[in-house]
Amino acid sequence: MTTRAPLSSHNSSIVQPLPSLVRLTQVEKHYRHHFSLQIDELDIAPGAWVAIHGKSGAGKSTLLHLISGIDYPDSGNVTLFGKNLTTYSEAALAQLRRNQLGILYQRYFFIPHLPVWQNITSKLVPEGISTVERRRRAKLILEEFQLTEMMDRAPQHLSGGEQQRAALARALINDPDLLIVDEPTSHVDDETQSCILRHLQKRQSSGTTILVATHDPNLLRHADTLYEIDNGNLRAS
Amino acid sequence: MTKSTPADHSNPTTPSSPGDKPGPWSRHFNLICAAIENLTRNVLVYLIASVALITGLTLLLTTVAVSEGLKTQALRAVRSGADIYCTWDYFGRPGPFPRSEIETLSSIEGVTRTIPRIIGRTQVADELAIVVGIPLHALSDEKLQLSGTLPVPNPDRPQVLIGYELARYLNLNVGDRLTLQNVSSIVFQVTGITKTTSSLWSAKAIVCDINEAVILFDEPNHVSDICLYTLTGAERRTQEIVQRTHERVKAQTQEQVRNYVTLGMTLREGVFSGFFILALVLAIGSFSVITYHGFAPRRREIALLKAEGWNTTEIIEMIVVENTFVSFLSTALSLILAIIWVRIFRAAMIAPVLIAELPLFPEMDIPAIFTPLCPVLATLFSLVVTMSGSIYTTWRTATSPVAAALQ
Secondary structure (H helix, E strand, O other), X not given: OOOOOOOOOOOOOOOOOOOOOEEEEEEEEEEOOOEEEXXXXXXXXXXXXXXXXXXXXXXXXXXXXXXXXXXXXXXXXXXXXXXXXXHOOHHHHHHHHHHOEEEEOOOOOOOOOOOHHHHHOHHHOOOOOOXXXXXXXXXXXXXXXXXXXXXXXXXXXXXXXXXXXXXXXXXXXXXXXXXXXXXXXXXXXXXXXXXXXXXXXXXXXXXXXXXXXXXXXXXXXXXXXXXXXEOOEEEEO | OOOOOOOOOOOOOOOOOHHHOOOOOHHHHHHHHHHHHHHHHOHHHHHHHOHHHHHHHHHHHHHHHHHHHHHHHHHHHHHOOOOEEEEEEEOOEEEOEEHHHHHHHHOOOOEEEEEEEEEEEEEEOOEEEEEEEEOHHHOOOOOOOEEEOOOOOOOOOOEEEEOXXXXXXXXXXXXXXXEOOOOOOOEEEEEXXXXXXXXXXXXXXXXXXXXXXXXXXXXOOEEOEEEEEEOOOOHHHHHHXXXXXXXXXXXXXXXXXXXXXXXXXXXXXXXXXXXXXXHHHHHHHHHHHHHHHOOHHHHHHHHHHHHOOOOHHHHHHHHHHHHHHHHHHHHHHHHHHHHHHHHOOOOOOOHHHHOOOOOOOOOOOOOOOOOOHHHHXXXXXXXXXXXXXXXXXXXXXXXXXXXXXXX
């Protein structure tokens, strides 16, 4: 497996080993009673764009859940920002998710009774950011996604593409160091796909590490590193 | 390890000004606002979840208020009554008191006044009325709220005071005439009618002179009991002397009667409390199921908040605030419903549990007092229900793997 240096690197001719932002070692996760995910080793350097592809049900989402800490492996180690996930206290993990992680779920998962702007700024609430400031930040980021007019609507009143863009806005609201994205361009139109790709590229160029699970050839093409999950086993492709 | 980028002031995550840096209490303020937001956007859910709670609380408040009202009325009557009540032991129960013993009691040192009473029942049309025969000079309109005047001894036209409920049933007014089934030859004149604000015992009472009562019940040699008034502070001593006058004389002080009244009301409340506790358990269950346990979107919401960086304490803090508001609102609504139930529906179906021989849907005003203790108790119960039904399930969801709860 080859890891490219981030695009922002000035010494692109020299491949330097970078300390891992994400590291998985001998990770196993059993689920669905008969299926298991097995990762011997996975290293993701800061600023990299790593794409994972595979058939439906191969375990891509499970892998992303393990890396983001919303699920736990049955065995093995998941290291995030230099620290084993199991050693994070609850408060530290919460801080991590607020300040350094951005997650775009496969199924949006909005809180239906809150308007869009409150959904995308939900991680700013326990930070003590005032309502006025949260709304300002929401407006700014929704402008980037051409969703300003939707900010006061309930998320279920948005189209599929609008919801996907709003979900990405939520993942980016805290300018994360690591962006974990699960099937961002599935079931959306070409315009939304382009918009999402554009934003991912922009974020990577500013140093955000991107981990994406996708079938989309456009996203796969832009990745620095490709992995494939086949029958629960991860291998470079 | 974080990305190394120059400071980006167009980045939406940077504060717009130094003053936007959150203060130490801003987090809690945000959580309170989030709780209120959840409440206002899920009013129907919380209303449905709180139905059992509000029902139980309304029952509790109504019962406590009626019980308190009855107790207060009864105690007021006892306090304004005699210092010692004397009855005659008849096969171990209060029986007819020989009139011959009245003089003996009157002559006891410390006794200032002796009032014999005849208390019985008689049929008036289809209604059963309580006849109270006493020396009319002992009546005082300071203690009775009535329209008209107190009856006075009148051999030509015996006068009576009747209760408001009886007057309403028989369609009687002040000045009207009345005969009783026992002795239809005596025609009484109604001189006064108790007001609805007077005590419940008088609602169906006919107060007449004791001599008329003697004729009514054909008991020239006995009375029901004797009321004794004593010198202040001499009640106990006088009671002891009275008890020694005859082995069959049973004397109880006003304080003892008060205690019996209180005990009797407490026992009845206790029976009702058993049903209330059952209602409370059901309320906890229904609140838990509807708002959390059986309500998948709420579990998913909690999981999402965890994924977005909320910790368990913050989620529980928000839930506690939500439930505190629900408790207060439920209490307020229950109080309003209880007041309506008592004042408009006359504590239907509850008052008959506490007052004997009252129909299921009373047609008289029921005494009820809503003390400050009522809403305090109700709020406490509300908090127990809402917190029991939510804190544990919230904690369980918040501490479970987020991925599973999101599915």
